[in-house]
Amino acid sequence: MNRAHTAVGLLALALIVGGAGPAIAAGNAADTPTFTKDVLPILQRSCQHCHRPGTAAPMALLTYEQVRPWARAIKDRVTTRQMPPWHLDRSIGVYRDDPSLSDDEIVAIASWVDAGAPRGNPEDAPPPLDLAGLDEWVYGEPDLIVAMKEGFDIPAEGPDMFPSEIVDSELTEDRYMKWVQVLTTANCCLHHEHVYAFTQAEDPEDDDDVDTVHVTEYVMGNNGDYFPDDTGKLLKAGSRFRFAPHYHPWGEEVHAISRVGIKFYPRGVVPALEVTSHRIRTGIGDDWVLNREKVEDLLLRQGVDLPLDSETPLGPFLTEGSVNSLAQLSIPPYTVARSERFFRLERPAIIINFQPHMHFRGSRMLLEAIHADGRRQVLTDVPRYEQIWQLTYTYKEPHLFPAGTILHSVAWHDNTAANKHNPDPSAWIGWGSRTMDDMGNAWTDIAFMTEEQYQVRLKEKLDRLANPTNDP
Numbered sequence: 001m002n003r004a005h006t007a008v009g010l011l012a013l014a015l016i017v018g019g020a021g022p023a024i025a026a027g028n029a030a031d032t033p034t035f036t037k038d039v040l041p042i043l044q045r046s047c048q049h050c051h052r053p054g055t056a057a058p059m060a061l062l063t064y065e066q067v068r069p070w071a072r073a074i075k076d077r078v079t080t081r082q083m084p085p086w087h088l089d090r091s092i093g094v095y096r097d098d099p100s101l102s103d104d105e106i107v108a109i110a111s112w113v114d115a116g117a118p119r120g121n122p123e124d125a126p127p128p129l130d131l132a133g134l135d136e137w138v139y140g141e142p143d144l145i146v147a148m149k150e151g152f153d154i155p156a157e158g159p160d161m162f163p164s165e166i167v168d169s170e171l172t173e174d175r176y177m178k179w180v181q182v183l184t185t186a187n188c189c190l191h192h193e194h195v196y197a198f199t200q201a202e203d204p205e206d207d208d209d210v211d212t213v214h215v216t217e218y219v220m221g222n223n224g225d226y227f228p229d230d231t232g233k234l235l236k237a238g239s240r241f242r243f244a245p246h247y248h249p250w251g252e253e254v255h256a257i258s259r260v261g262i263k264f265y266p267r268g269v270v271p272a273l274e275v276t277s278h279r280i281r282t283g284i285g286d287d288w289v290l291n292r293e294k295v296e297d298l299l300l301r302q303g304v305d306l307p308l309d310s311e312t313p314l315g316p317f318l319t320e321g322s323v324n325s326l327a328q329l330s331i332p333p334y335t336v337a338r339s340e341r342f343f344r345l346e347r348p349a350i351i352i353n354f355q356p357h358m359h360f361r362g363s364r365m366l367l368e369a370i371h372a373d374g375r376r377q378v379l380t381d382v383p384r385y386e387q388i389w390q391l392t393y394t395y396k397e398p399h400l401f402p403a404g405t406i407l408h409s410v411a412w413h414d415n416t417a418a419n420k421h422n423p424d425p426s427a428w429i430g431w432g433s434r435t436m437d438d439m440g441n442a443w444t445d446i447a448f449m450t451e452e453q454y455q456v457r458l459k460e461k462l463d464r465l466a467n468p469t470n471d472p
Helices: 003-025 035-046 064-079 103-114 288-301 320-326 451-466
Strands: 144-147 152-154 165-168 175-184 190-200 210-219 231-235 240-247 254-256 258-264 273-280 336-344 349-357 362-370 376-382 393-401 406-414 441-448
Touching: 035 064, 035 103, 064 103, 152 240, 175 190, 175 210, 190 258, 210 231, 210 258, 210 273, 240 258, 273 336, 349 362, 349 376, 349 406, 362 441, 376 393, 393 451, 406 441
Parallel strands: 231 273
Antiparallel strands: 144 258, 152 254, 165 240, 175 231, 175 258, 190 210, 190 240, 273 441, 336 406, 349 393, 349 441, 362 376, 362 406
């Protein structure tokens, strides 16, 4: 797209959003966008994978008959960039699987609506998408499938549910994951679902010898995790999987069964970098030692026998509920509260993705890198956060940083009446798992490396920047 074309598109978009759409649509009828020629291809690329029968989307957008009644609502959602869900600042970074619309595509949809939403010539329509079933794997057939044995009955109405089920993986050897995805029978009412894998010590009473891996998370709008070449998550032999879903009843009774599919690297192949997931939290996180006195006081009150001559063993007995009670998050009534966290990279690393997680008051979150010289580099800014879409933003090229770089996350919570999602702006809100509480998690997948590996990757990056025509 040339600059003149872009300028015209931006001007037209500004006029449409400002209410001058009909004047634009009143030009040559031959130039008027139609559903079959102009709108349907956009819907196929960015909308239909979610807006189809069997999902939590409120309507299907596969045919003209399905789309036409929603035309004005569609215009409103796309011109304000609420849909498709991609709530970040598009001027910062380049991402994989970006469904967001260009300015010209938004102009086409808005002009089509203002012109009366004409169908157009059926012969102009592209063939229907061959949409994979909701029970099919996006990246192909997995090598391992681990499924719930019992599952959960979700009522049509009622409070949110946070159950858990543990299943043996029956994996007999250590393997590295190339991709992982969760499928569920409860697409209508599964808000999100974490999947963990853990191995237990031979002595079941040895609580300190538990190794836990965050395998993946299911959320609306995500197809799973696909790790960059020569990186992968390690899944150990004998791992047991814990499914930890969050269900929100959605008007129909459902029996929920989730299963996780994993594609491994070939046997014996060890990728150069191991991926680990990190939750940079508001109030407490990996650098919990800053709050050690408060942590130890809490554990003593819980009856934990703390050793006096060694470091406090936090590991498995510090439950999620306990961590939540430690977190320092205060959102007073009728205010927009800002909170932040810092996470120091003790070794060189690549940052693969970023997923903000907050609840109803969450309005914005950004992740930036603070370099050793004090320079700040915003990696991702999500100014239009929507808690019903817990999207993971995967960088097309992972960010490479030296040891000592600090990841800084900033979260904004809007507890005012201006926040349309806010159920009660008069309430004080703190940290908690309930939807009525809130959080400030910045999830990232990180692959740490040696200094030698960092220097090799840094040279490769500098060479690419110096010779951009050599990029693949």
